[in-house]
Amino acid sequence: MPLGQRAGDKSDSRYCGVEVLDFPAGDGLPAVLTHSLSSAFDFLLAPLVDPDYRPTPGAVLPVAASDLVLSPSQWSSHIVGKISEWIDLDSEDEQLRLDSELTLKQEIAWATHLSLQACVIPPPKRSTCANYARVVNNILQGLTNMQLWLRIPLEKSESMEEDRDKSETVDSWEWWNSFRLLCEHSSQLYVALDILSSLPSMNSLGRWFGEPVRAAILQTDAFLTNARGYPCLSKRHQTLLTGFFNHSVQVIISGRSNHNVSQVSEGVLSRDENHTEDTPTQHALSPYLDYMAYLYQRMDPLPEQERFEINYRDFLQSPLQPLMDNLEAQTYETFEKDTVKYTQYQRAIAKALVDKVSDDEVSTARTVLMVVGAGRGPLVRASLQAAEETGRTLKVYAVEKNPNAVITLHSLIKLEGWESMVTIISSDMRCWDAPEKADILVSELLGSFGDNELSPECLDGAQRFLKPDGISIPSSYTSFIQPVTASKLHNDIKAHKDIAHFETAYVVKLHRVARLAPPQEVFSFAHPNFSPKATNQRYTKLQFELPQDTGSCLVHGFAGYFDAVLYKDVHLGIEPNTCTPNMFSWFPIFFPLRKPIYVPSESPIEVHFWRCCGATKVWYEWALVAPSPSPIHNSNGRSYWVGL
C-alpha cells in the first residue's frame, strides 16, 4: 500500500519496495510476496534465477518460480527482477565474460517473458565497463517495454582498480556517465541508486536530480537508531529522501534488519494497528518501512500552484508566436487568471501615475495611458483600478491587433461602463497612427526569456507615440540562463531524430533537472530607447563555475528565465532567486544542446548567446565554447525563429 496520501501527488514515489536477498528456492516466491504485501510493502526486488547457475549446454534455466505461480498482473505490478550479481562482463577471464553475457541475456529474456516492468542490473564491477555496456546496449535495442535499472552505489568510493593508488576516490556518477554514453543515452536505461550510510556532498548529490533515477535502494546499514531503539535517518539522508520523493523516485528497502523492535507493543509509528492480526509474523524490515511512511507523510502538501502545474512537468512546449498568430480565447482565459501578475502591474501603474501627476494637479491633469497589446482587457482594468486607487484621471487607449480579442474588449467596456475613459483601437501597434502622444505605455509582451516574444521590436514601434518624458511599463527586462542536467528533456527531443528539434527553445515546467550553477544575466532591454544607434541585436558570453564539490557532470542545455522591472521597485519575473511568488503565466525556457557535454570537475562552462534580427524574423543562436566547442546552434535561425 502507498506510503501515504499527499494531495496532488500521484507519482511513483508513493510506493516502497523491498529487496529479496536470499534466492527463494522451490516455489517460495509467492509466499515471500504475500508476506511483504501484507506488511505494506508494494513490490519486491527479487532474483529471477538461482545465483549458483552457470550456463551449460542443454541446461534448463533454474528460475525462482515458474511463470504460473503468480498471475501476469502480479508479475508486472509487484516484481522488479534482480539480475544475478555474479555477472562480470569486464573480467579478464574470457570464460567468465562469455558465461556472463549468456546468463544476462537469458535472464532478461525470462523477465521479458514474465512482462516485468523493470529489471535491476548489477553495478559495474570496475571503472572500465565497456563490454558490460556493449551487451546491455545490444539488449536495449531489442526491448520494447521493459526498463533496465543500472544499480549504482551513491558514493565517492575508493577505487576498485587494483593497480591504482588506494587512496584515490572514484565518483560513481562517472560510471553511470560512461555507461550511458556508451549506450547512447538509451531512453530505457535508468539508475537505481544504492544509498549507504555515508553520503557525498549536497552539490554532488544534486546532479542526480537531472538523471533518470528510478529507485533509491536504501540499505538498512544507512539507518541510525533513535532513543527508543527505532531506526531513523540522519538529517542529510532525510533531506535526500525528501528530494527523491519530490522527484518521483521510489524507495526500496534492502539489507538485514539491524533493529529488532517488537512491532506489537510499540505501534506508535505503525500505520495500521490491525496488521499484526492478519500477519502474525511481522516483516523483519517493517520498522524501516514505517519510518519511510513517516518521512513521506511528514512532507508539506504540494502548494496549489504545483498541483496545478503537475501535469506540465518536463513537458516540452513550443513557445508562442503571439505576433504572427492570434491567441485563442482559452489562452487569454488562462493568463488572465494570474492575479499576482496584474496586481504587480496595478502597483507599477499607480506609482507611475503618482509620479506623473502630483497631488496638487489631481483635479486638472489627465494622463494619457496606452495599453499596447490589450488582449481582452486585463491591463485596462489594472490601469483603471490604479487610477481609482490614486485618484488620478486617465484617458486609456487600448490597442489590440487580434480582431477576436477586440470583440471581447468592446463587450467588457460596455459591461463595465468605461466608454468615456477607454478608446479601443483595432490595429497593430507598430503601424497605428496615434491621434495624441501618451504619458504611459503599458504592455505585457514578455515571454519566458523576456524578449523572446519580440517585446523589444513591438515597443520600438510603439514608442513613436510616447512623449519624450513618457514612461514604459515595463521599463526594462533581462533574461537569465543557467546550465542544467536534464536527461529526460534530452531524450524527448532526441526522439524526433532530427537536428531542428535540438536547435529549438522550449517552454517547460522544469522538474527532473539538476541546476548546476546560479543563473546569470544574458540580454537586457530598456524602454523607451530613443537613441538613433539602438539595436535589438545582442551578443553575450557567459562563464559558469560549478561548485567545487559537485564533481563532473553532463550538461544537456540551459534553463532560461526573465526578470522585468515594471516601474521603479515593482518587478515581475521567474528568475529563481528573485521570482514573483504564486505567478503562473510563465514556465522557464530550455535551450538544448545537440550533444550533451561532459564537464570535468572544476572546469568552467563558457557559452555564447546571440540575439539576431532579420527583416522578417528574430532568432537566437547559441554555442558552447568551453570545456569544448559545440556547433553553432540554429545558424541563420534555420530551426527556430520568431516571426515579425
Add this chain to the structure above:
Amino acid sequence: MPLGQRAGDKSDSRYCGVEVLDFPAGDGLPAVLTHSLSSAFDFLLAPLVDPDYRPTPGAVLPVAASDLVLSPSQWSSHIVGKISEWIDLDSEDEQLRLDSELTLKQEIAWATHLSLQACVIPPPKRSTCANYARVVNNILQGLTNMQLWLRIPLEKSESMEEDRDKSETVDSWEWWNSFRLLCEHSSQLYVALDILSSLPSMNSLGRWFGEPVRAAILQTDAFLTNARGYPCLSKRHQTLLTGFFNHSVQVIISGRSNHNVSQVSEGVLSRDENHTEDTPTQHALSPYLDYMAYLYQRMDPLPEQERFEINYRDFLQSPLQPLMDNLEAQTYETFEKDTVKYTQYQRAIAKALVDKVSDDEVSTARTVLMVVGAGRGPLVRASLQAAEETGRTLKVYAVEKNPNAVITLHSLIKLEGWESMVTIISSDMRCWDAPEKADILVSELLGSFGDNELSPECLDGAQRFLKPDGISIPSSYTSFIQPVTASKLHNDIKAHKDIAHFETAYVVKLHRVARLAPPQEVFSFAHPNFSPKATNQRYTKLQFELPQDTGSCLVHGFAGYFDAVLYKDVHLGIEPNTCTPNMFSWFPIFFPLRKPIYVPSESPIEVHFWRCCGATKVWYEWALVAPSPSPIHNSNGRSYWVGL
C-alpha cells in the same frame, strides 16, 4: 604555368600563386595579373575591397576592380579573393564587430558575384573566435560553390591574449579546431597555412595532412640564402613542402623580396630561358617561384602502383561480401594481376611441400593439396609451380562455390593440361564432403582487415578435411588499427546524413590522412584450430599514446590493416611497417567515429573492438573509452555486417 610535370600527378599542387600585398587601386588588377602570369605564377591571392573602407549607409563598396576588367574565366581561374584583414569579429568594440560582420558579408557577396572559386579569410585575432565562427558559419550555409580558406599561421606561437602569461605558447591548430567545430565541420571550409621561418615539430606538422589544407602561404621571410645569393629553404621546410606537394596543397608565395638577384644573367634555376624577353621587368618574387619549381621537379616520380591507385585516393568503398555474393569476372581479373601476392603464396607452398615430403620420399610420396576458394585458378597455378620447383608430386582439389568461376577453371585446366593433377569441386567449402583428407589447405580469403571477409568461418568449415598434422596456408593472420585524422573521409560519410554510414567500415586508399600513432594488433586467428572451445568472437582493448610533441588532435576514426603468415617466414600484408611491397590487392580499411573526438595533448586514446558472431552474420562493434566514451558503434551489427 604549372611548376612542372610529374607523371601521373594531376593534383592542384602543380600550381603556384602569389599574394598581392598592396591594394591595386584604380584598375590596377589586370596589370598585376598579366605581370604575374607572364612571370609563370598561376594565380593571385588578391584583395577585393579597399582596406580603408568601413561600412557607411549608402556607400558603394570600393572594389579593387569592376567585374568587367577581367573575363569570368579569368576571375574564377586566376583570382583567389583576399578578405580585408582589419576585420575583427571578436573585438570588445561592438561597433568594430558590427562593421566587421557587414564588411565580411559584403566582400563574400562580391566574390560570389565574381564566381571566384575561393576566398581566404583572415586568421582569428584572438583565441576565442566564436563570433567570427558564427558569422562564417552563417555565410557557409548560403554558399553553393565557393570555398572559404581560413588563414592560420603554422606555428606554436606566443599567446595573443593580453591577460595571459606571455610565455605560454598557443598551438594554432587549436584555433582551427575550435573554428571548425563551431562551424560543424562544414565541407566548404578549408585551411590556408601561413608558413613562417620557424616550424613546429614534425609530429605537430603531421596533423595537418589529415586536415582540409588547400594552400600553403609561404612567406619570403621563411627563405634562407644559398651561397650564390639565391633563396632556398631549410631541410625541414623542404620536407614539409614535399609533403604538401604530395597532398595536393598549392603554394602561394607571399611577402617582400629579400633576394634581389638578377634573373637575366643567372638562369640556372630558371625554367624558361626565354621569358625575360617577353617580360622585361621580372616579377620581384620570381626567384622564390623558381625555387618552388626546382623543389617540385626534384621529387621522385610517382611509383607505378601509386599512379594506378591515384583515382582511388580517399574514395570510400564498401567492403566485398564474397561469401554472400559471387565476384564478377572483372574483380577476378584485377586481383589475379597481383603477381607479388601469388609469388608469396608459391614460396609458402614450396616450403610447406619440402617440410611435408623429405627429399628421400620425393619419388614415392604424393601430397594432397586443396585450394579452397579457387576462383579462376591463380592459387592452383601457384601450387603446381611450387610442386615443379621443389620436385614434389601433388594432387590438387580446387574447391569453388561460384559456378561462373568454375567454368573458367575448367577451361584453364584443359588449356594447361593439368587434368591428371587437378580435380575441380563446384561446392561451398563449408559443406563439401571430401573423399580424402588434405595435407595442405591453401586459401586466399583475407580482406583488408584480415578476418573481415570471414576467412575464420570458412576455414573452420574446411578444416574437417585437413589431416590432424595438416598445414593451412595462411597459417595465421592478425588485424591492426591506428587512430587517424581524416576530415575528408568524415565529410564524405557525413554527406549521407544518417548514422548507418558512420557505423560502416570502408575500404579506402588513404591519402589525406594523418596517422597519429603506430598501428597495434587487434584480432589474431590461427589455422587449423581443432580446439573444441575455439570461438571466432574476439574482444580487444587498445591504448594509443601519441608522441608527446604532437599537441592535441582530432580523431575521425581508425585505419585498419592486416598481416598474414602464409607459412613460417613467408608473410603477406598491408600493415604499413611490414607491408609487402608492390602488392595492390588490398587498400586499408577505415572504421569511422560518429563524432570526431578531440584528444588533448598527451592524453591516451583507448578504443575497444569486438568481433561478434551471429547465426547468419559476423560484424564488428567499436567504441572509444578514452579520452571520452563514444556510443557503441554498430550495436548488434545494425548498420554493417558480413553475411555467412
